[in-house]
Amino acid sequence: MLPRCLSIAxxxxxxxxxxxxxxxxxxxIVEKLCREMNHKSLEYNVLMNDLPGNDFNNIFKSIRSFKEKLSNEMESQIGPCYFYGVPASFYGRIFPNQTLHFVHSSSSLHWLSKVPEGVENNKGNIYMSNTSPLNVLKAYYEQFQKDFSLFLKCRAEELVEGGFMVLTLVGRRSEHRSSKECCYFWELMAKALNDMVLEGIIKEEEIDTFNIPYYNPSPSEVNLEVLNEGSFTINRLEVFEVNWNAYDNWNALEYESAKSESFNDSGYNVAQCMRAIAEPMLVNHFGKAIIEEVFSRYQAILNDCMSKEETKFINVTISLTRKSSLRCC
Ligand SMILES: C[S@@+](CC[C@H](N)C(=O)[O-])C[C@H]1O[C@@H](n2cnc3c(N)ncnc32)[C@H](O)[C@@H]1O
Known part of the structure; x- marks a missing residue:
């Protein structure tokens, strides 16, 4: 497949x-292949999607330096790149029929379209945990199945036949849905909130009615949904882990050049990362007044736990090819 213009989402x-x-x-990679094949450079459509609240302007402001960096890396002029912002939920159609050649998504698809229905009895928890009732674990899984298969169906309509899709989700290895591998960092946040309930800072019913719209699938759950939906061939499925504290993944050189006050404070680093993710949801439900207190307690709890045990995020990556349409005989 060598289209005149390659569309990447x-x-x-x-x-x-x-x-x-x-x-x-x-x-x-494509530019190198073109050169090897004595083919002239392609044009590129780059389609940047996120929810409408995303700061797309920041992306647009970085386009010039992105192009300069790419040209420097290639040591020659590359084909023209056209950038577009696409503000919409990926749990629905967002591109015209059969117009995409490559779809990529990382660290996004474990966000569900909504909190599953029927989780009112998940008392004292904010996500699945080992104290969650079975119906809660089932409701989370069923919401993941609905969302992920809708995602696959929409992308199958938007990708050309033979188009590629690579997805990375924060997941788990274990087949247990409430496994510590995926639920622990939310359990520790729930602990900070529950401590504040005990001290009368937060009302018990407030935490009982708060649940995170998130699901960490296992490799076999991802695999099964792709097979059931039926539009894609699975090329490869891999699992890899990264440390909760991003600095722990760095080599000594990067370490030296990035030294800052937070450098050695694992709890601070992870709490900041989780704050970027969870603050809007917490503010929406509990109000702004408690936020500093929640994250200061969360940081202390994280520091304590990370000093005693190894803590890793598990990622599931799947590479897919859009099947050719089935022909009717
Ligand atoms: C943790 S960030 C990942 C950012 C980046 N892809 C990365 O790997 O670092 C997750 C992103 O997914 C977006 N997201 C969550 N649900 C979405 C949806 N239904 N449609 C589009 N974007 C969504 C969030 O707004 C957020 O920007």
């Missing part, structure tokens, strides 16, 4: 530098 792009990592990798 980055779904759940957020507004930071990660939005460009895979796009630049793809353009790099």
């Amino acid at each position: 980055e779904l759940g792009c957020a507004s930071g530098p990660n939005a460009f990592i895979v796009v630049s990798e793809i353009i790099n």
